[in-house]
Amino acid sequence: MIKSSSNHQNLSRQFPEVSFKTAKISSRYWFNHSAVQTLHANALTTSIPYGERFFVSCVFASLKRLKNKTLKKKAIHFARQEIRHSKEHFRLYIKAVKPFYPKLKVKNYFYQNLFALVALVVGHKIRLAMVAAMEHFTAKAGEFYLSHPEFFQGVDATITSLWQWHFLEEVEHKAVVFDIFYAIGGNYIQRIAGYFLSAFFLITGFVSYFFHMVAYDKLYQSKQFYIDAFHFFWGEIGILRKLTLPFLSYLAPHFHPNQ
Ligand SMILES: [Fe+2]
Numbered sequence: 001m002i003k004s005s006s007n008h009q010n011l012s013r014q015f016p017e018v019s020f021k022t023a024k025i026s027s028r029y030w031f032n033h034s035a036v037q038t039l040h041a042n043a044l045t046t047s048i049p050y051g052e053r054f055f056v057s058c059v060f061a062s063l064k065r066l067k068n069k070t071l072k073k074k075a076i077h078f079a080r081q082e083i084r085h086s087k088e089h090f091r092l093y094i095k096a097v098k099p100f101y102p103k104l105k106v107k108n109y110f111y112q113n114l115f116a117l118v119a120l121v122v123g124h125k126i127r128l129a130m131v132a133a134m135e136h137f138t139a140k141a142g143e144f145y146l147s148h149p150e151f152f153q154g155v156d157a158t159i160t161s162l163w164q165w166h167f168l169e170e171v172e173h174k175a176v177v178f179d180i181f182y183a184i185g186g187n188y189i190q191r192i193a194g195y196f197l198s199a200f201f202l203i204t205g206f207v208s209y210f211f212h213m214v215a216y217d218k219l220y221q222s223k224q225f226y227i228d229a230f231h232f233f234w235g236e237i238g239i240l241r242k243l244t245l246p247f248l249s250y251l252a253p254h255f256h257p258n259q
């Protein structure tokens, strides 16, 4: 089990060639028997397979403009990692999400097509800025969860390993797309435009997946669900409350992911 954020690098060696074969999941609320925490994890798992492959395609489209060989190598390493994340989360989706929410699809045509259309219209620099911002959100969330292993107490060991492996690699490659964005001539205004577009799509995507499951389970009728949701997102656990400042740190003009 991960003890603190200071030993992330050592831990990444625990997962040399990964493949997470999760056993059949019999409990609908598999994340600590908590509906809120399970729906949160399910919403992320459902959005990852398409999302991370899309990020890879955006980065690859910019490679021809990139002269720095080291950055090119990092981009290829980034792509390998994201494609493996996508594959492993799809397997988790098949085991943990699909059996309980058969209408919640990894391929959400309207939302994903809109995201792809916006990414196409804004041009290659803002498109890359959108991916760089997404990488910031995932790296900050990764650092946070790796520093709070208590979140995973009681969760299946293989699923815990999958998430921790993913978080470690997000932290590891957090600066790659950011550096590519500036290497191809991106500027601060474009970076911030990409940030707000990404934040918009991240929130709308997460909310649509999350509320699909809330509606499917009729959780909106449960007073306890609202209490638990407040507690998890903003109250005592407060993941959103604790991540707000780290997420906003990206807006500083001289921000760099490795600073
Ligand atoms: Fe990833």
Ligand SMILES: [Fe+2]
Pocket: 082, 135, 138, 169, 170, 173
């Ligand atoms: Fe990533």
